[in-house]
Amino acid sequence: MTAIATTPWLARSRLLLDRPEFVGSLFIAPAIIYVLVLVGLPLLLALYYSVSAYSIFNPSFTFVGLSNFRDVLDSEIFRRTLLNTFVFTIGAQTIGLLLGKIGAMLLMQEFPGRRIARALVVLPWAVPVSLATLAWLWMFDSLYSVINWTLAAAGLIDPANRPQWLGQQDLAMIAVTVVHAWRLFPFGVVIFLAGFTSVPKDVLDAATIDGAGFWRRNYQIILPTMLPIVVIALIFGTVFTFTDLSVVYLLTKGGPINSTQVLGSLAFQVGILSGDVAHGAAICLFLFPFLLVSVIVLLRALRRREI
Amino acid sequence: MRVARKLAGEGSFYTAVVLLVLFAAFPFYWMVITTFKTDADLYNLRSNPYWFNAAPTFEHLRYLFEETLFTRWLWNTALIGFCVVAITLAVAVPAGYSLARTPGRVGENLGIGIFLTYLVPPTLLFLPLSRVISDLGLQDSLWSLVVVYPTFTIPFCTWLLMGFFKSIPREIEEAAIVDGCTVLGAFMKTVLPLSLPGILTAVIFAFTLTMQEFVYALTFISSSEEKPVTLGVATDLIRGDIFYWGELMGAALIASVPVAIAYNLFLDRFISGITGGAVK
Numbered sequence: 265m266t267a268i269a270t271t272p273w274l275a276r277s278r279l280l281l282d283r284p285e286f287v288g289s290l291f292i293a294p295a296i297i298y299v300l301v302l303v304g305l306p307l308l309l310a311l312y313y314s315v316s317a318y319s320i321f322n323p324s325f326t327f328v329g330l331s332n333f334r335d336v337l338d339s340e341i342f343r344r345t346l347l348n349t350f351v352f353t354i355g356a357q358t359i360g361l362l363l364g365k366i367g368a369m370l371l372m373q374e375f376p377g378r379r380i381a382r383a384l385v386v387l388p389w390a391v392p393v394s395l396a397t398l399a400w401l402w403m404f405d406s407l408y409s410v411i412n413w414t415l416a417a418a419g420l421i422d423p424a425n426r427p428q429w430l431g432q433q434d435l436a437m438i439a440v441t442v443v444h445a446w447r448l449f450p451f452g453v454v455i456f457l458a459g460f461t462s463v464p465k466d467v468l469d470a471a472t473i474d475g476a477g478f479w480r481r482n483y484q485i486i487l488p489t490m491l492p493i494v495v496i497a498l499i500f501g502t503v504f505t506f507t508d509l510s511v512v513y514l515l516t517k518g519g520p521i522n523s524t525q526v527l528g529s530l531a532f533q534v535g536i537l538s539g540d541v542a543h544g545a546a547i548c549l550f551l552f553p554f555l556l557v558s559v560i561v562l563l564r565a566l567r568r569r570e571i
Numbered sequence: 572m573r574v575a576r577k578l579a580g581e582g583s584f585y586t587a588v589v590l591l592v593l594f595a596a597f598p599f600y601w602m603v604i605t606t607f608k609t610d611a612d613l614y615n616l617r618s619n620p621y622w623f624n625a626a627p628t629f630e631h632l633r634y635l636f637e638e639t640l641f642t643r644w645l646w647n648t649a650l651i652g653f654c655v656v657a658i659t660l661a662v663a664v665p666a667g668y669s670l671a672r673t674p675g676r677v678g679e680n681l682g683i684g685i686f687l688t689y690l691v692p693p694t695l696l697f698l699p700l701s702r703v704i705s706d707l708g709l710q711d712s713l714w715s716l717v718v719v720y721p722t723f724t725i726p727f728c729t730w731l732l733m734g735f736f737k738s739i740p741r742e743i744e745e746a747a748i749v750d751g752c753t754v755l756g757a758f759m760k761t762v763l764p765l766s767l768p769g770i771l772t773a774v775i776f777a778f779t780l781t782m783q784e785f786v787y788a789l790t791f792i793s794s795s796e797e798k799p800v801t802l803g804v805a806t807d808l809i810r811g812d813i814f815y816w817g818e819l820m821g822a823a824l825i826a827s828v829p830v831a832i833a834y835n836l837f838l839d840r841f842i843s844g845i846t847g848g849a850v851k
Contacts, residue, residue, distance in 0.1 A: 283754070284672070284754050287669075287754045287755055287758075288669045288672065288673055289669075290665075291665035291666060291668060291669035292665070292666050292669040292670065292673075292681070294661070294662045294665070294666065295662050295663065295665075295666035295685060295725055295726075295729055296666075296685075298662055298721060298722070298725055299685060299688050299722065299725065299726065302700070302703070302718070302719065302721075302722045303688050303691055303696065303722050305699075305703075306696045306699035306700050306703060307691070307695070307696070307699070309699035309702065309703075310695065310696070310698060310699045313698060313699065363591070363594075366587070366591070367591050370584070370587055370588050370591060371588075373584070375584075375585075375588070381588055381591075381592050383835045384592050384595055384596040385591060385592060385595045385596075386595075386831075386834060386835060386838060387595055387596055387599055387831055388595050388598070389834075390779075390830055390831045390833075390834035390835065391599075391827035391830055391831050392782050392783045392785070392801045392826065392827065392830060393783060393785060394785040394801045394802070394804070394805045395801060395804060395805070395822075395823035395826055395827050396598060396823070396827070397805075398804070398805060398819055398820070398823050399598035399599070399601055399602050399820065399823060400598060402601065402605065402816055402819070402820065403598065403601060405816075407616070408613070408614060408616070408620070408816075410601065410620045410621075413616075413620050446594065446595070446598075449595075450595060454838060454842055455842065458839075458842045499690075500690075503690050503692065504692070507692035507693075507694040507695070508694070509694055509786060510785040510786060510789075513789070514805060527694070528692075528694040528786075531694065531698070532697070532786075532789075532790070535697075535698045536697075536698070536701070536790055541698055541702075544698050545698050545699070548694060548695050548698060549695075551692070551694060551695055552695070555690065555691070555692075555695075558690065559687055559690060562687070562690070563683065563687075566683060
């Protein structure tokens with residue numbers, strides 16, 4: 265009795281720790297605070313930057329309304345950048361999904377060396393993006409490109425007039441898209457592989473006995489069953505490609521003449537390298553509507569998964 | 572006839588597998604062969620680039636370890652990774668547990684809400700965060716990355732761990748509580764030991780996500796001594812137009828190998844984590 269009376273705080277805390285709701289909120293609080301302070305707050309700050317005249321030379325929060333957005337939209341470079349971002353994303357996703365589906369269908373079969381093949385196929389997605397991109401930078405080298413050497417050896421190009429993969433506008437677009445697709449497709453492979461195994465075998469067997477052919481099984485059973493998973497993977501892939509700036513930064517720095525500039529790399533150039541934070545923030549915020557749509561689609565997929 | 576067709580089918584199957592593996596792994600083969608080639612061999616348009624035309628050399632690796640800051644960058648990455656993993660576990664383990672045990676829609680929506688912040692990309696945050704970092708006095712220091720990286724490792728690992736905790740039956744804790752444990756004590760004594768595999772997975776992915784990041788490091792850090800390995804290799808080994816390709820590829824190779832192995836070992840758990848247990 266006296267023990268409890270002399271340590272009321274301890275007793276109370278012991279009582280609190282017996283209540284699941286209290287422990288629950290105590291446990292979740294640090295995560296919520298961390299995310300609010302270092303994601304929520306910066307987001308608001310980005311919004312504020314975009315309607316101010318803030319730059320590293322003049323760090324004042326003068327309110328300028330929507331004029332930054334107007335400047336950005338008026339810029340030819342920005343419109344090119346926006347278009348590029350969509351072209352890269354859609355191109356890389358399409359190639360990545362196709363290769364992912366094909367790869368999963370191949371790796372689903374039992375064959376000797378399957379585990380090694382899977383491990384090798386996963387590599388592009390596993391290793392740090394900046395390091396993998398360096399390998400491509402070397403493979404696209406203006407003089408010692410192994411791709412050009414091979415093409416020349418096969419007699420497909422003239423060695424004296426070799427293509428400059430990162431120096432010609434159209435080729436640079438292709439190069440960046442291929443590197444993005446290369447990075448993404450292993451993710452597609454593992455997702456499709458996981459998806460295939462989630463299709464109940466007995467349902468497939470029953471359908472085969474009932475006379476369903478390859479395409480019918482594919483489109484009426486396999487794809488609908490794994491659709492939620494594929495959608496989740498697709499959203500992740502799309503968001504990471506759409507907002508990526510490291511591949512472009514390392515391969516082309518957005519060049520030649522802004523032909524491979526994407527929203528991320530342009531924002532980096534304007535906001536960090538040129539110090540015009542306000543316009544950089546305005547450029548970044550053009551990612552927002554896209555992210556919002558992605559989140560809504562993702563939420564629907566997550567809900568469907570539970571049914 | 573049937574045997575011929577079967578052989579042709581198998582032949583095209585293996586051709587497809589080989590092509591796929593080649594496309595995926597060729598850049599890594601390229602890293603390996605470049606690392607061990609002499610400069611004279613590398614920069615010779617006439618020699619076959621696919622194989623050694625002169626004896627392999629360790630010169631690039633020697634240069635990398637002795638004349639560059641490579642070991643320092645590796646150490647920085649290890650230090651950043653260790654601290655980020657520690658912060659992530661301290662925050663995400665209780666959060667994941669709390670979400671797994673919060674009944675009904677509330678817990679689930681909160682979980683999805685936290686997971687969605689994983690989708691907020693560095694590209695949207697690097698400008699305001701660089702201001703936050705300089706207000707904290709951490710500009711140009713690797714500690715800025717220790718503070719910022721948990722913004723994506725916490726959401727991801729919370730989601731991952733939530734799935735693991737959900738698979739542990741509630742009855743085990745309830746039995747411990749009946750036996751006189753507090754809620755906290757029951758968690759520490761029964762749930763934590765049972766979820767060690769899940770926690771290990773969270774450690775691996777917090778670390779690899781940290782190693783993969785590039786944008787924040789590029790934005791916050793400019794001194795060579797403070798750079799993590801991914802940034803240091805990509806920015807400091809390229810001087811003007813002079814590339815040290817042998818050193819570059821060697822560095823990329825050494826830093827990639829541990830991540831590649833970790834990913835392959837934990838791949839299945841990553842998949843079930845990212846799809847929220849939709850795939851068993």
